[in-house]
Amino acid sequence: MDKRVITISREFGSGGRTIARKVATGLGYRYYDKELVEQVALETGFDPQYVEERGEEAPGNSSLSYSFMPPGVPGVMQGMSAADFLWSMQRSVILSLADKEPCVIVGRCADFILRDRADSLHIFIHADDAFRAKRIVSLYGESETSPEKRLQEKDRKRMLNYRHYTHREWGMCQNYHLSLRSDVIGIDRCADLIVSLAKDV
Amino acid sequence: MDKRVITISREFGSGGRTIARKVATGLGYRYYDKELVEQVALETGFDPQYVEERGEEAPGNSSLSYSFMPPGVPGVMQGMSAADFLWSMQRSVILSLADKEPCVIVGRCADFILRDRADSLHIFIHADDAFRAKRIVSLYGESETSPEKRLQEKDRKRMLNYRHYTHREWGMCQNYHLSLRSDVIGIDRCADLIVSLAKDV
Numbered sequence: 001m002d003k004r005v006i007t008i009s010r011e012f013g014s015g016g017r018t019i020a021r022k023v024a025t026g027l028g029y030r031y032y033d034k035e036l037v038e039q040v041a042l043e044t045g046f047d048p049q050y051v052e053e054r055g056e057e058a059p060g061n062s063s064l065s066y067s068f069m070p071p072g073v074p075g076v077m078q079g080m081s082a083a084d085f086l087w088s089m090q091r092s093v094i095l096s097l098a099d100k101e102p103c104v105i106v107g108r109c110a111d112f113i114l115r116d117r118a119d120s121l122h123i124f125i126h127a128d129d130a131f132r133a134k135r136i137v138s139l140y141g142e143s144e145t146s147p148e149k150r151l152q153e154k155d156r157k158r159m160l161n162y163r164h165y166t167h168r169e170w171g172m173c174q175n176y177h178l179s180l181r182s183d184v185i186g187i188d189r190c191a192d193l194i195v196s197l198a199k200d201v
Numbered sequence: 202m203d204k205r206v207i208t209i210s211r212e213f214g215s216g217g218r219t220i221a222r223k224v225a226t227g228l229g230y231r232y233y234d235k236e237l238v239e240q241v242a243l244e245t246g247f248d249p250q251y252v253e254e255r256g257e258e259a260p261g262n263s264s265l266s267y268s269f270m271p272p273g274v275p276g277v278m279q280g281m282s283a284a285d286f287l288w289s290m291q292r293s294v295i296l297s298l299a300d301k302e303p304c305v306i307v308g309r310c311a312d313f314i315l316r317d318r319a320d321s322l323h324i325f326i327h328a329d330d331a332f333r334a335k336r337i338v339s340l341y342g343e344s345e346t347s348p349e350k351r352l353q354e355k356d357r358k359r360m361l362n363y364r365h366y367t368h369r370e371w372g373m374c375q376n377y378h379l380s381l382r383s384d385v386i387g388i389d390r391c392a393d394l395i396v397s398l399a400k401d402v
Binding site: 124173174185201 | 212325327370372373374375378379380382385386387390394398
């Protein structure tokens with residue numbers, strides 16, 4: 001059976017997003033990343049940048065409480081924290097995108113949210129720290145924080161977010177159908193492998 | 202670069218051993234499983250069955266203490282528990298087998314022991330519980346304990362053994378170059394995939 005929905009979870013700097021884009025091109029599927037963020041922003045009333053930054057963070061990192069939400073946010077969510085509200089809306093956008101058409105979705109606990117779909121393939125991409133450090137500097141530039149520290153902080157946020165909302169451990173093989181170490185296997189080879197599995201497993 | 206050493210870690214009943222045998226045949230490599238056990242038995246003086254059963258268990262499960270070891274066990278290990286002694290000998294056998302010739306090694310923390318070899322490829326095989334339960338009953342027969350309980354106990358022992366000796370979490374993607382869910386991807390397809398990666402990554 002063809003896999004209609006591919007979710008790609010990834011360590012920061014591992015090339016997961018690049019692989020996801022190549023997989024979407026290879027399969028002729030929609031690639032959901034910015035567009036997912038925009039749709040969540042639209043449905044929540046949050047700023048897209050807030051959704052982008054906070055959508056994969058642990059709730060404890062969210063300093064906004066619901067009472068400070070922008071006007072127009074549906075009243076049914078009253079009493080929820082901003083983080084829980086964002087999670088809930090993100091979840092329903094992901095479920096509806098996956099229903100709509102064949103697609104590749106990056107991050108945001110999509111592997112967990114879509115775990116019961118038999119037509120989905122869940123992937124985790126990771127890589128050696130040195131490879132990732134070099135990659136984030138070349139992609140996003142230097143910053144005051146060392147690349148190693150930036151990797152650590154970002155991965156930690158994703159891990160805490162995942163644990164909080166899924167009660168599973170981020171990066172455990174058992175959550176995914178396939179995990180790949182991109183610096184050893186190569187970014188293109190990872191993408192080719194996923195495309196070929198999506199077509200006939 | 203060709204990968205000369207393939208380690209296969211696996212959930213109980215996932216088909217990891219079958220995949221390992223197919224990979225060894227496909228690559229023309231030696232397959233180390235029983236032979237590893239026999240060599241460890243020879244070097245420790247332990248009974249092969251004891252090595253087979255206890256070599257992947259947590260130290261707490263070992264009721265033997267070193268003072269009850271069979272005669273002929275080297276005196277340098279005095280003061281070590283039987284479990285630690287077994288681990289230490291198993292480790293040195295694995296290191297020396299990997300040096301000797303291209304091979305496939307199943308379980309026994311070989312991924313950790315050989316983690317610094319650039320010519321090694323570390324794999325984790327896992328599968329859905331229902332698939333594994335069916336498989337262990339067809340391979341090893343029924344027992345008084347339910348298949349689900351047998352899976353849980355065996356995986357728990359491997360997890361505790363791995364955690365104790367490697368200070369890493371068993372089944373984390375980051376420990377391996379590749380992890381595969383065998384019930385979805387298929388046992389033959391998993392083997393083919395590993396053979397092809399071993400040849401040219």
